[in-house]
Amino acid sequence: MGAGAQRAARRHRGPLRGDGDGRLRLRRLLRRHHPLGPRGDPGLHGPRAPGLQALHPLPGSRRRQRRRRLGHRPGGPPRRPLRARARRPIHLAREGLRGPVRGPRGGRSSRRRRRHLGRPAARLTGFLTPAGPLRIVGAMALERTELRGTTLDARYELGDILGIGGTGVCFEATRLSDEHPVVIKTLRPVFADHPDLARRLRREHEVSQRVAHPSVVPVIDEGVLYDGSPYTVMERIHGEPLHRILRRAGTLSVPVVITLALKVADVLHRSHVAGYVHRDVKPEHVILDRTPQGNLKMWLLDYGVCAAETAPADEVDRERGRVYGTPSYVSPEQASGNPAVDARADVFGLGVMVFEALSGRLPYSGSTVTNLLRRIIREDAPRLGLLVPTVSAELDAVVAKMLARKREDRYPNMRALARALMPFVADRRATERAIAAGLEVRSASRGLSSVVNESLTTVERTAA
Structure with a gap:
């Protein structure tokens, strides 16, 4: 017995025998000050062996096992605790979901929390589930x-x-x-x-x-x-989604992007006049088709998350504090969970789409949905001219006004935006026919994949 263990034993006031708690406290003190380290005392438990802890667990071995289960790996890099990893928002591109998904808080017991997180049904939060893609496909396919x-x-x-x-x-x-x-x-x-x-x-x-x-x-x-x-x-419609064109081409020319933006702005203006704000303008919802005459036909999909003037007051109240739309394309007022949106929210979404089509990247990015929404709320969008030097200063200013953080600084409606975009395309009809000629239109059985997007996207507000 070392000097430190002897001093610890002299300070110990509990009985050595007849009291299990007192003996347990003494053994912990002896192991803490033992010269061979806290793995055990050879005089009490014999020489250390690989299976010794499993056959004769010492006091504290359960604690080590629990630490390993919660993320501690001896000899390796530290790992995030299970609780933190469970509450981490699922990466959207990897999981195929459009919103932050968080695991349940659980109780104080780690065993209960692990058992709770292990059940797929218990991990359902709001309208989305954090299960992986294989689990989602396997469960949803039936x-x-x-x-x-x-x-x-x-x-x-x-x-x-x-x-x-x-x-x-x-x-x-x-x-x-x-x-x-x-x-x-x-x-x-x-x-x-x-x-x-x-x-x-x-x-x-x-x-x-x-x-x-x-x-x-x-x-x-x-x-x-x-x-x-x-x-x-x-x-039943068929055509090629705009996001597939961007994936194939990378970026598009200015006349092509402006022509498509004008067509989207036209249908959005009609929707706003009728009292509907789309709230989810993005390339996946823009379907392009070629008519038998070689003209361009466009469809704007998924009004399932639109804001309607006719919506009842209780529905609007339930929307407060939630984000409706795809996080990368929502406006700052949507990202803050404000249900009172107008046409300027769709101006921002269309600006994100124009920015992406011209530069090949999104104006905002984040490691999690929480960080992404926080950046949309607090930071100004980067200037398009810094990423694409060939873009004129006038077009750079138009896109910057579309992506203004304060909605008072954006274009008030789609008609004003269309007037600002028209000077950047000389011959719209010829550009539309060129776009239609370059489409890879698929069969009707394969062309409607974008129609089955989520009819509702709900993201709990995580940024102030």
Whole structure:
């Protein structure tokens, strides 16, 4: 016994025998001051061996095991604790989700917290789940499969599933009266009883009826499934999404980008006049098609997250503190969780899309959604001219005004933005035909993948 252990034993006041707690305290003191280190006393427990701790656990070995389970690895770099890793927002591009997903807080017991986090159903938070892509695909692939091959209301025969989003499922279908191909969109079973999601799915039908524009996907019918959840029937479209063009080309020329921005601004202006703010303008929702005459046809998708003037007050109150839209494309007022948005929010989203198409990168980025939203709220967007020196100073100023942090500094509506963009394209008709000629239009069975995007994206506010 070393000198330190002897002094610790003299200071110890508890009995050595007959009191398990006192003996346990003494053994801990002896092990702490033992010259061979805290692994054990050879005089008490024999020589150290690889399996000794497993056969005869010493006081404190459970603590070491718990530290290993919570992230401590002896001899290796430190790892984030399980609690911190569980609450870390899932990386959007890796997981295929559009919002920060956080694990439950759990209780004081680490064992209870680990057991809680291990259940996929218990990890569901809000409208998204933090499970990995394989788990999502495996679980979601079996949803609504009972509808395949059935007939809805004796009018529509359902075929295969086109895709599954965060809250919705899309089927290819046929209208029995004239054999017309359509697409039927419904909610996932877990959200069948969610009133806000059901109202937003029906709102796409409302937008289609009230916004008279050829670039809005027609919603021709709606109904109710056997479980009470709504479904909508849309025209089946096909084309090439703009994000696929950007992935293939990298960046686009100024006339091409301005021509596409003018077409998007036109349909958004009609929507704003009708009382709807899209709130999720991005390349994935812009579908380009080529008509038989060689002209360019554009569709603007996914009005499921739009802000409507006709929305009830209780729905607006529930939206407060949440971000609706894709984090990389939301305006600062959306990022702060303010539901009172107007046309200037879509001006910002369109500005992000123009910035990305001209520079090949997004104006804002972040390691997590929390950091991304915080940067959108607190930082000014970089100037396009610094990244693309060939862009004129006038166009740089227009894009900077579209991406202004204060909405009072942006263009007040889409008509004012269109007047500012028109001087940068000489012949719109010739540019549109050139864009249409370069499209890689796919078959109808493969071209509607973007329609099955999430009908609702909800992100809890994490930045002030």
